Amino acid sequence: xxxxxxxxxxxxxxxxxxxxxxxxxxxxxxxxxxxxxxxxxxxxxxxxxxxxxxxxxxxxxxxxxxxxxxxxxxxxxxxxxxxxxxxxxxxxxxxxxxxxxxxxxxxxxxxxxxxxxxxxxxxxxxxxxxxxxxxxxxxxxxxxxxxxxxxxxxxxxxxxxxxxxxxxxxxxxxxxxxxxxxxxxxxxxxxxxxxxxxxxxxxxxxxxxxxxxxxxxxxxxxxxxxxxxxxxxxxxxxxxxxxxxxxxxxxxxxxxxxxx
Amino acid sequence: xxxxxxxxxxxxxxxxxxxxxxxxxxxxxxxxxxxxxxxxxxxxxxxxxxxxxxxxxxxxxxxxxxxxxxxxxxxxxxxxxxxxxxxxxxxxxxxxxxxxxxxxxxxxxxxxxxxxxxxxxxxxxxxxxxxxxxxxxxxxxxxxxxxxxxxxxxxxxxxxxxxxxxxxxxxxxxxxxxxxxxx
Numbered sequence: 001x002x003x004x005x006x007x008x009x010x011x012x013x014x015x016x017x018x019x020x021x022x023x024x025x026x027x028x029x030x031x032x033x034x035x036x037x038x039x040x041x042x043x044x045x046x047x048x049x050x051x052x053x054x055x056x057x058x059x060x061x062x063x064x065x066x067x068x069x070x071x072x073x074x075x076x077x078x079x080x081x082x083x084x085x086x087x088x089x090x091x092x093x094x095x096x097x098x099x100x101x102x103x104x105x106x107x108x109x110x111x112x113x114x115x116x117x118x119x120x121x122x123x124x125x126x127x128x129x130x131x132x133x134x135x136x137x138x139x140x141x142x143x144x145x146x147x148x149x150x151x152x153x154x155x156x157x158x159x160x161x162x163x164x165x166x167x168x169x170x171x172x173x174x175x176x177x178x179x180x181x182x183x184x185x186x187x188x189x190x191x192x193x194x195x196x197x198x199x200x201x202x203x204x205x206x207x208x209x210x211x212x213x214x215x216x217x218x219x220x221x222x223x224x225x226x227x228x229x230x231x232x233x234x235x236x237x238x239x240x241x242x243x244x245x246x247x248x249x250x251x252x253x254x255x256x257x258x259x260x
Numbered sequence: 261x262x263x264x265x266x267x268x269x270x271x272x273x274x275x276x277x278x279x280x281x282x283x284x285x286x287x288x289x290x291x292x293x294x295x296x297x298x299x300x301x302x303x304x305x306x307x308x309x310x311x312x313x314x315x316x317x318x319x320x321x322x323x324x325x326x327x328x329x330x331x332x333x334x335x336x337x338x339x340x341x342x343x344x345x346x347x348x349x350x351x352x353x354x355x356x357x358x359x360x361x362x363x364x365x366x367x368x369x370x371x372x373x374x375x376x377x378x379x380x381x382x383x384x385x386x387x388x389x390x391x392x393x394x395x396x397x398x399x400x401x402x403x404x405x406x407x408x409x410x411x412x413x414x415x416x417x418x419x420x421x422x423x424x425x426x427x428x429x430x431x432x433x434x435x436x437x438x439x440x441x442x443x
């Protein structure tokens with residue numbers, strides 16, 4: 001297979017995945033649930049901010065953190081279904097007999113699943129702009145949402161695809177993906193005193209999910225500058241690159257049976 | 261000689277603080293103003309606590325502490341949610357001298373509460389107590405806080421409408437396919 005045809009085949013798979021996700025009810029159902037949860041959280045945060053029970057910046061930080069958390073969860077759920085779902089629905093065989101390499105299959109599916117997070121960003125922008133208008137932090141909030149959120153979203157999409165490539169069933173793939181997300185998110189729930197300690201700070205910064213959420217908190221709530229906190233983007237960048245590479249490497253393990 | 265010195269030290273340790281405690285509890289008058297407060301949720305209210313030395317001797321230093329409670333016990337109150345600084349220090353008051361301390365309190369839930377202040381010396385067993393101020397807090401929820409309501413309603417509606425259209429289209433495609441298969 002030539003490089004050009006290999007390039008074309010992942011585009012074909014990506015287009016097929018995008019159609020499957022957005023022209024069926026799957027993607028829009030997840031997005032509908034995402035908007036409902038975001039609306040509830042934004043309304044509660046805005047109510048608290050209006051009554052001065054919550055700082056206006058803090059309410060923006062909560063909405064951005066919620067958008068990143070829910071958006072990446074949605075992307076993980078969709079990507080965890082990508083290959084193990086095909087295997088479970090007995091449609092993987094049809095894909096594997098097509099003249100498409102397994103690598104192109106995985107890359108195409110990763111691009112398709114990434115659209116879930118992109119849709120999450122598009123939907124979250126109006127909430128963030130409406131909330132950030134008061135305290136005047138719209139630019140910072142959008143930067144954190146788009147940059148930190150996209151890196152975390154890309155990491156977890158690649159993770160979901162990697163798990164999906166080797167998981168025996170969809171249920172195992174989803175459970176493993178959500179379990180890993182919970183482990184990733186755990187350091188962001190450390191008590192303030194522990195998180196400020198040397199070990200706690202390293203744990204938070206080394207973990208792509210907690211680092212992204214921490215960046216949102218520091219910039220939007222604690223009024224730190226983006227320039228002073230850019231190091232928190234290191235682990236999301238590293239995770240996005242490493243997990244994408246891992247997912248592509250694991251493409252050779254995509255088989256009809258015999259997966260773990 | 262040593263025994264006498266020890267008794268003197270003990271007398272200083274025991275009696276001097278006791279005399280200070282007595283002065284604070286009996287000779288300091290605390291008055292909280294305003295006498296009652298009607299407010300709405302989210303507003304900040306200024307509370308003045310005037311401490312006056314009503315004795316003929318200097319009193320202090322002592323601490324003045326504000327507390328808030330719900331006398332009807334309908335809700336639990338954490339005063340630190342209302343104001344970050346509950347205790348303030350008074351260096352000392354000369355006879356007849358007054359010192360007014362300010363607290364800015366922000367109620368975090370609606371209801372009827374009592375606010376009062378006490379003056380005490382560290383380790384004291386007695387306190388001087390102020391009048392109790394009734395704080396009535398009305399709820400102040402609005403339908404469109406910070407202008408978020410249009411966004412919070414419109415986005416789920418738009419996505420929900422797209423989902424409904426999608427489901428309808430899928431159902432129509434399924435019906436057509438079944439019709440073709442039947443033919």
